[in-house]
Amino acid sequence: MACAFFTILLAVTGLVLLRTDTWDLDQTRPPLALVRFFYEIPEPKIESYQVEGSFWSVCEENLFLEEAQILKNVSSLKSILKMNFGWALVSPEELIMLDPNGALIDRMKVGIDLPHQNELLGAYLKGESLILQSVNEFYISDDLFTWNKHESLGEQKLLKATKISSALESQILENVSIIDISWERLVLDVHSGRVMGRLGPWIMELSAWGLIALTCTGCMLQFQRSRLKRRRRRR
Amino acid sequence: MKAHFIVKTILCLLLWSSAGFSFEEISIDSYLKGVFGKSVPVPKAVWIMGDLKETIKQATNGSTVKLREKYWSDGDNLVLVLEQIGKTELITTAWHLKDNKVVNTKVLMYRESRGGEVANSFFTKLFKGLGLSNDHDLDSHVDGISGATLSVRAMKKMAKQALLLSEHLNK
Numbered sequence: 246m247a248c249a250f251f252t253i254l255l256a257v258t259g260l261v262l263l264r265t266d267t268w269d270l271d272q273t274r275p276p277l278a279l280v281r282f283f284y285e286i287p288e289p290k291i292e293s294y295q296v297e298g299s300f301w302s303v304c305e306e307n308l309f310l311e312e313a314q315i316l317k318n319v320s321s322l323k324s325i326l327k328m329n330f331g332w333a334l335v336s337p338e339e340l341i342m343l344d345p346n347g348a349l350i351d352r353m354k355v356g357i358d359l360p361h362q363n364e365l366l367g368a369y370l371k372g373e374s375l376i377l378q379s380v381n382e383f384y385i386s387d388d389l390f391t392w393n394k395h396e397s398l399g400e401q402k403l404l405k406a407t408k409i410s411s412a413l414e415s416q417i418l419e420n421v422s423i424i425d426i427s428w429e430r431l432v433l434d435v436h437s438g439r440v441m442g443r444l445g446p447w448i449m450e451l452s453a454w455g456l457i458a459l460t461c462t463g464c465m466l467q468f469q470r471s472r473l474k475r476r477r478r479r480r
Numbered sequence: 481m482k483a484h485f486i487v488k489t490i491l492c493l494l495l496w497s498s499a500g501f502s503f504e505e506i507s508i509d510s511y512l513k514g515v516f517g518k519s520v521p522v523p524k525a526v527w528i529m530g531d532l533k534e535t536i537k538q539a540t541n542g543s544t545v546k547l548r549e550k551y552w553s554d555g556d557n558l559v560l561v562l563e564q565i566g567k568t569e570l571i572t573t574a575w576h577l578k579d580n581k582v583v584n585t586k587v588l589m590y591r592e593s594r595g596g597e598v599a600n601s602f603f604t605k606l607f608k609g610l611g612l613s614n615d616h617d618l619d620s621h622v623d624g625i626s627g628a629t630l631s632v633r634a635m636k637k638m639a640k641q642a643l644l645l646s647e648h649l650n651k
Contacts, residue, residue, distance in 0.1 A: 318569065318570050350547040350548050351546050357561060357572065357588065358561075390525055390550075
């Protein structure tokens, strides 16, 4: 019975995967409860900061402005500054520019778009200019595009974490957990056995071999039967 | 017959070992020097607004589009540095374009644990000479790589974005 179950599971998930494009499985998301069940996802941590009346949060490398997911791949925040164009956010790897509604203007990476060679520690405002700090490096810019060296300004004021309301926390957790796992990925992980732990892939592989064996032995039996039939007809 | 089999096995092993994923990060400065030589132009910004933004968003299947992209141009050659998420991490690539065609592309940073075959030259050279068709799709087919579907998809999105920006800048 178990063998039959896994063989059918293999075949059905395979058929579903063939319809990924037709059913948009890579664009749609399964319910949160299902994802948490299959992937044993623990409760994620949220780091939140209140700046100028707005709540910014980072959860599982997703950046949120209030409950709206703004960006992915943001590790943590060192500074958040309100600017004339919108917002400037500093993470160890990059400077992020957003418009007042959170739309992405630019993401400037250390070593590529920024002259800094080390992780960023924070940012200061000096009039209309922004000073960006990494270890032993300070650079200043008016347009956040061209950067010039600046003298040291001493210790950076650290961002203070804020407690957010449980309603906002629930909304963030709901959005972050379902963002990266599509139906396609879930079905693929069931098909390959990865959701069943270490033995899962072995079980599905055995099922696949079983399917091949069934097909081959079925063909052999069919061939033997037709040979017998032909011999009987000749007699 | 036996010798045949041994030779084929050795060839397969050699191909398999050479096709393995080994990625070396290259700096943007090195890439720019490779394109422009000693006289690397001052970088400029292109603002992506209105129709251009919508076109890029559609061509890249709704990916997040930055409002500002940095580029280097000497009038003939154009270099853009673009990023897209592969499976879960960002892939950073540099694109060299001329006359609205891809001359060369290079993966500057690959952060995923799998699918890094897209950084190999056997894949990136598939983009050489690519342009855009009338419906803003790539005008030639780019082969996929088994096990790197999402990274390949990300590379194609970046190719389209690079070509759209090239067309916009050359208007």
